[in-house]
Amino acid sequence: MVTQRVLIVSAAINLCIASLAWSAEPAKLAEACTGCHGQNGANTEADVPNIGGYSKVYQVLTLEAFKNSKRPCPETNYRTGDKAGTKTTMCEVAKELDSKDAEQIAEHFAAQKFVVTPQQSDPVLAAKGKDVFQKSCIKCHSIEGVIANDDAGILAGQKTAYISRQIEQFTAGTRPMSLKMKARFEKLEKADLDAVIQYLASFK
Ligand code: HEC
Ligand code: HEC
Incomplete structure (x- = not known):
């Protein structure tokens, strides 16, 4: 009888481990993202940021911000896969994830390499933007914002359309930022921030 109970308990534990192993399949979970962000979190869509190589912490916080609609959620659509063309927003996508899924997906993309997007930039503005960036x-x-461990996104070589939109949102106050970053932004003219955008686009 005791042996039987032990057997049942151990079978139950095995089942638990098996289901944990299944839910711990980060690459599978990340398929919810690849239709837009691309395999390994890199894509060629001008308005979809590359997220491969982003820190886990930054991704988890960002997904939470989207889930709670703390960040603006522009309408977007799936670019590839079964849902190609279907409209949604990052807030809708994030609402589908529980915190455990979000962590696992974040770990999956954190383990990939960040892919720099080669883009056009104005060399004169980029030089001015470099000064602004180094000061502020x-x-x-x-x-230059290439280190994922800053836990603040990766800026250099990120999509220009994406970076521009974020800077617009920070300036308009629709995307929250820390008081310290706000203080820096308030000291800058729009032209300074436009120059920073060119600087960030100049990474190849
Ligand atoms: C339907 C397309 C689509 C899908 C699916 C999608 N994303 Fe996004 N994601 C976007 C777009 C577009 C943006 C940029 C939003 C903006 O401009 O503010 C974005 C932004 C992000 C950001 C913010 C990047 C930054 O630098 O702050 C993260 C992190 C992110 N997505 C993670 C994910 C994860 C993880 C998944 C899967 C669970 C996912 N996304 C699924 C389109 C998508
Ligand atoms: C006091 C620290 C601090 C300073 C100074 C600062 N930032 Fe940030 N920045 C952050 C943090 C932290 C985040 C992540 C915010 C979040 O969690 O949404 C961020 C996010 C960003 C993002 C969005 C990244 C993304 O992937 O969506 C941009 C763009 C940005 N900062 C640009 C700038 C620029 C340009 C300056 C200088 C004018 C600047 N920051 C100065 C801390 C700072």
């Missing part, structure tokens, strides 16, 4: 931004976005 580099403290938190170290080495």
Whole structure:
């Protein structure tokens, strides 16, 4: 009898482990994202940020912000896969994830390499943008914002359309930012921020 109980308990534990193993299939979960962000979190869509190589912390916080509609959610659509053409928003996508799924997906993309997007940029503005960036931004976005461990997104070589939209949202106050970053933004003219955008686009 005791042996039988032990057997049942151990079978139950095995089942639990098996289901944990199944739910712990991060690449499978990440398929919810690849129709837009691309395999390994890199894509060639001008308005969809590359997220491969982003830190886990930043992704988890960002998904939570989208889930709670703390960040603006522009309408977008699936670019590839079964749902290609279907409209949705990042907020809708994030609402489908529980916190465990979000963590696993974030881990999956954090393990990929960030892909820089080669883009056009104005060299004169980019040089001005470099000065602005080094004075006002580099403290938190170290080495031109290429380091995922800043937990603040990756800026250098990110899609220009995406970066421009974020800067517009920060300036308009529709996307929340820390008080310290806000203080930096308030000291800058639009022309300074436009120059920073060109600088960030100049990475190849
Ligand atoms: C239907 C297309 C679509 C799908 C599916 C999608 N995304 Fe997005 N995602 C976008 C777009 C477009 C943006 C940029 C939104 C903006 O401009 O503010 C974005 C933004 C993000 C950002 C913010 C990047 C940054 O630099 O702050 C993260 C993180 C992200 N998505 C993660 C995910 C994850 C994880 C999934 C899967 C669970 C996913 N996305 C599924 C289209 C999509
Ligand atoms: C005090 C630290 C700090 C300073 C200074 C700072 N930032 Fe940030 N920045 C952050 C953090 C933290 C985030 C992530 C915010 C979030 O979680 O949504 C961020 C996010 C961003 C993003 C969005 C990244 C993404 O992937 O969506 C952009 C663009 C940005 N910062 C640009 C700038 C620029 C340009 C400057 C200089 C004018 C600057 N920041 C100065 C801390 C800072």
